[in-house]
Amino acid sequence: MSLHDDAVLVLKAYEGQDELRQVYLDHLATHPDGMWKACADGHVTASALVIDPSRERVLLTLHKKLRMWLQMGGHCEPVDETLARAALREGTEESGIAGLALLAGGPVRLDRHHTPCAWHLDVQYAAVAPPGAVEAISDESLDLRWFPYAEVADVADDSVVRLLEATRARL
Numbered sequence: 001m002s003l004h005d006d007a008v009l010v011l012k013a014y015e016g017q018d019e020l021r022q023v024y025l026d027h028l029a030t031h032p033d034g035m036w037k038a039c040a041d042g043h044v045t046a047s048a049l050v051i052d053p054s055r056e057r058v059l060l061t062l063h064k065k066l067r068m069w070l071q072m073g074g075h076c077e078p079v080d081e082t083l084a085r086a087a088l089r090e091g092t093e094e095s096g097i098a099g100l101a102l103l104a105g106g107p108v109r110l111d112r113h114h115t116p117c118a119w120h121l122d123v124q125y126a127a128v129a130p131p132g133a134v135e136a137i138s139d140e141s142l143d144l145r146w147f148p149y150a151e152v153a154d155v156a157d158d159s160v161v162r163l164l165e166a167t168r169a170r171l
Helices: 003-013 020-031 083-097 147-154 158-170
Strands: 045-051 057-063 072-075 111-113 119-128 142-148
Touching: 003 020, 003 083, 003 119, 020 045, 020 111, 020 119, 020 147, 045 083, 045 158, 057 083, 057 147, 057 158, 083 119, 111 158, 119 158, 142 147, 147 158
Parallel strands: 045 119
Antiparallel strands: 045 057, 045 072, 057 142, 111 119
16 A cells, blocks of 8 residues: 555544545545655645653654744655654654654644645644653754643644644543
């Protein structure tokens, strides 16, 4: 099964955000290349909100290009067999933490936003870090920091706050 086919199945199974979910499905139906950065009309991306093992804090990255505190995530790559694996790969690469475990139940939410390269149709997961995990800054980040849930709204935009709310509801 291709990553494109997996994304369609994941989105068809996703419950909630019906209008936005349909935008994603319509995009994939009309863009065979809609999973890849090369698709100038927009592309599906995958991200993961990393939660500490005590489930009291989240790890955010200060994105080098956007200069915003965000969850880990980005473009799908040819090595990604599924959207979930893409989110896990991005979470691992950008956090430096091995052994992340995605929360069961598939994506936590969807978020469509414009970036300098194109529209991102982000499929957002949440992942729990293993006990004793130590983060490491990647070359895509200016900083990494653990934030208590109550402080996220002070540093991040509304999309990250909505992702945290949806994640906490799933926990």
